[in-house]
Amino acid sequence: MRHQLAVVAAMLLLALGTFAFRLAGPVLRTRIALPARAGRLLETGAVVLLAGLVATTALTTDHSFALPGQPGWRSAGCWPGAGHRSSWWCSLPRPPRRSCACCRCDLPVNSPGSPASRGTVAGDRFRRRQA
Amino acid sequence: MCVSVGIIGVSYGAIAVSSGFPVWFPVLTAVLVLAASSEFLFIGIIAAGGSPAAAAAAALLVNARHLSYGLALPDVIQPGWRRVAMTHLMNDESVVLALAEPDPARKRAAYWLCGAGMLACWPAGALAGALLGSAVHDTAALGLDAMFPAVILALILPALRDRGTRHAALAGAAVALATTAFLPPGLPELLALVAVPLSMRRSEA
Numbered sequence: 406m407r408h409q410l411a412v413v414a415a416m417l418l419l420a421l422g423t424f425a426f427r428l429a430g431p432v433l434r435t436r437i438a439l440p441a442r443a444g445r446l447l448e449t450g451a452v453v454l455l456a457g458l459v460a461t462t463a464l465t466t467d468h469s470f471a472l473p474g475q476p477g478w479r480s481a482g483c484w485p486g487a488g489h490r491s492s493w494w495c496s497l498p499r500p501p502r503r504s505c506a507c508c509r510c511d512l513p514v515n516s517p518g519s520p521a522s523r524g525t526v527a528g529d530r531f532r533r534r535q536a
Numbered sequence: 537m538c539v540s541v542g543i544i545g546v547s548y549g550a551i552a553v554s555s556g557f558p559v560w561f562p563v564l565t566a567v568l569v570l571a572a573s574s575e576f577l578f579i580g581i582i583a584a585g586g587s588p589a590a591a592a593a594a595a596l597l598v599n600a601r602h603l604s605y606g607l608a609l610p611d612v613i614q615p616g617w618r619r620v621a622m623t624h625l626m627n628d629e630s631v632v633l634a635l636a637e638p639d640p641a642r643k644r645a646a647y648w649l650c651g652a653g654m655l656a657c658w659p660a661g662a663l664a665g666a667l668l669g670s671a672v673h674d675t676a677a678l679g680l681d682a683m684f685p686a687v688i689l690a691l692i693l694p695a696l697r698d699r700g701t702r703h704a705a706l707a708g709a710a711v712a713l714a715t716t717a718f719l720p721p722g723l724p725e726l727l728a729l730v731a732v733p734l735s736m737r738r739s740e741a
Contacts, residue, residue, distance in 0.1 A: 408588075411588045412561075412582060412588045412591075413561075414591060415588030415590070415591060415592040415676070416561075416565050416568070416569070416588075417568070418566075418596075419565075419569055419574065419578060419592045419595050419596060419599075420568035420569045420590050422596045422599065423569055423570075423571055423574065423599040423602065423658055424623065424624060426596075426599050426602040426603045426606075427602045427603075427605075427623045427624065427626045428606070428623050429603050430602065430603050430604065430605060430606010430607045430608075430626075431605060431606045431607075431608065431609075431613040431619075431623070432606075433603075434606065434607050437725065441605075442736070445735075446732060446735075446736065447600050447601050447603060447604050447699075448601050448695070449602060449700070449701050449704055449730050449732050449735045449736075450597060450600070450603045450729055451573070451597070451598045451599075451600065451728055452598055452692050452695045452696070452704070452705050452731055453578065453699050453701075453704050453705050453707075453708035453728050453731055453735075454594060454598055454708070454725055454726070454728060454729060455573055455577065455598065455688050455691070455692045456692060456696075456705035456706070456708050456709045456712075456722070456728065457708045457709055457712035457724060457725040457726075457727075457728030458576075458577055458581075458685070458688060458711035458725045459685040459692075459709065459710075460710070460712050460713045461549060461683075461689050461691050461712050461713060461716050461717075461724055461725060462583075462584070463686075464687035464713060477737070478545075479598065496648075502738045508647075519709075526688060526692055
């Protein structure tokens with residue numbers, strides 16, 4: 406919850422800062438002349454930043470390289486045992502199919518810990534080890 | 537143009553909801569920030585596990601270009617009460633359209649029309665996308681995670697026509713990829729900025 410508030414606060418900060426950038430241009434124009442070079446540098450910076458984002462989101466998954474379009478790089482953080490990747494958005498309402506379809510437990514479908522895996526080799530081995 | 541922005545808005549809303557944001561978040565952000573690429577970056581970094589502060593810093597850096605937009609069209613921004621509204625409507629599309637018109641009156645008309653269209657289409661698209669994203673159960677099947685980088689690539693493609701910018705962007709992408717294995721999310725993208733001086737040297741040479 407605290408994290409969620411921080412996200413909203415960051416968004417408001419972004420909105421305010423963006424407005425300040427928009428306002429600064431016409432105001433500054435009447436006072437100083439920004440060299441064309443600096444303007445170009447700002448523009449290139451934006452493109453490079455976005456290119457970096459394209460590269461990392463398209464080609465990596467959970468801090469390592471992945472094939473483009475590999476499923477699950479976004480939901481990876483929400484499964485039990487995901488460690489440090491388990492994050493605040495996991496606690497938000499998820500689409501129903503994300504959790505076990507048979508028993509409404511919070512484990513992914515076919516997870517060895519879910520009651521639906523009773524009778525399967527992996528599920529029984531998991532329960533033996535727990536007991 | 538507004539229609540295409542609306543369609544990008546749909547994907548933005550759907551992506552935001554499928555990465556766990558509530559429905560109202562992309563819509564509110566679309567109205568208040570009104571700058572597509574920075575919002576994609578903001579949501580992308582937070583969805584990847586980055587801190588809100590890093591996301592806001594990176595997105596603000598993307599929006600720093602509005603400073604140069606404002607410097608480029610002083611005669612379009614009218615004084616008085618309309619100034620606040622016109623300032624908020626400043627975005628890539630409205631600036632491009634205003635710069636394309638020859639005389640001040642037409643510049644202003646184009647700026648108002650396009651800016652207002654954006655303010656209507658972008659949040660509306662985001663809302664549609666968010667509702668679509670939360671109605672469809674298996675959002676992974678829509679392939680939105682593959683769509684996200686594709687949409688951003690489409691947004692920056694016009695800028696990549698410039699040779700210096702293209703070189704810097706490629707180098708920056710390489711830096712981000714190389715460092716993503718050992719840096720917390722959000723930082724590799726910021727580190728990509730070390731490639732910016734590359735564009736200056738190339739364009740001078």
